Amino acid sequence: MPRFAANISMMFTELPFLDRFAAARAAGFTAVEFLFPYEHPAAEIAARLRDNGLQQVLFNAPPGDWAAGERGTAGLPGRQQEFRDGILRALDYAGALGCPRLHVMAGMTPAGVAPGTLTGLYAINLAWAAERAMAQGVTCVIEPINQRDMPGYALTGTANAVAVIEAVGRDRLGLQFDLYHTQITEGDLVPRARALLPWIAHMQVADTPGRHEPGTGEVNWPFVFAQIDEMGFDGWIGCEYRPAGDTLAGLGWFAPYKTGA
Numbered sequence: 001m002p003r004f005a006a007n008i009s010m011m012f013t014e015l016p017f018l019d020r021f022a023a024a025r026a027a028g029f030t031a032v033e034f035l036f037p038y039e040h041p042a043a044e045i046a047a048r049l050r051d052n053g054l055q056q057v058l059f060n061a062p063p064g065d066w067a068a069g070e071r072g073t074a075g076l077p078g079r080q081q082e083f084r085d086g087i088l089r090a091l092d093y094a095g096a097l098g099c100p101r102l103h104v105m106a107g108m109t110p111a112g113v114a115p116g117t118l119t120g121l122y123a124i125n126l127a128w129a130a131e132r133a134m135a136q137g138v139t140c141v142i143e144p145i146n147q148r149d150m151p152g153y154a155l156t157g158t159a160n161a162v163a164v165i166e167a168v169g170r171d172r173l174g175l176q177f178d179l180y181h182t183q184i185t186e187g188d189l190v191p192r193a194r195a196l197l198p199w200i201a202h203m204q205v206a207d208t209p210g211r212h213e214p215g216t217g218e219v220n221w222p223f224v225f226a227q228i229d230e231m232g233f234d235g236w237i238g239c240e241y242r243p244a245g246d247t248l249a250g251l252g253w254f255a256p257y258k259t260g261a
Helices: 017-026 042-051 079-096 115-137 158-168 181-183 189-196 221-230 252-257
Strands: 001-009 029-035 054-060 100-104 139-142 173-178 200-205 236-241
Touching: 001 042, 001 054, 001 173, 017 029, 017 042, 017 173, 017 236, 029 236, 042 054, 042 079, 054 079, 054 236, 079 100, 079 115, 100 173, 100 200, 115 139, 115 158, 139 158, 158 173, 158 189, 158 200, 173 189, 181 189, 189 200, 189 221
Parallel strands: 001 029, 001 236, 029 054, 054 100, 100 139, 139 173, 173 200, 200 236
Antiparallel strands: none
């Protein structure tokens, strides 16, 4: 049966961040992910995980200046030291939280930078990060993001992501396969997931259009989830969606997948 992790950066936003852990557990989730932990001490987050019997399965490395529109530094010239410092900080959090996966964002494509320069720097930085992460038992993952939601993001399309992973090493870097982004950019979700399975380390889900919970849009999610289960994916599927209304009211789709259901 597919295993779902609540993304508490997007879900349960009716509550303060640190209270969302208990809300996710009460709703039937046994794992969580979020975007960034850095506004809170690692020990405080670890206590919330422990007190609620939750597993932390993913979060993002520092993205640069998020408020100014930055979405990662891995592909940005002149930011290598900042990137490395951010990875080391993220790995400190991963160790404290027992988190096995770290999403490393590519960043927005800088004006005037040749694509080959960007790709080369991106691969070099990812190789450095992956080596440090592997030594700690953490897998770095990368995620192609659609250009409608994030115009100018430097990594788009699963084929591009696979090429980067192969360049760095499949044993060192994984694919974060977001079904929402893939539906927008490529579609054909089930055959694509099956073909990409050797590279996939983590999945995420939201319906299209709207990026709301499964069942609010165009995708036949019971079929998709059954096929993912049938193909043998044993990782986590992060619920990275914005609830259309109250988070709990929108969890009807989740009922068949709760532990013990």
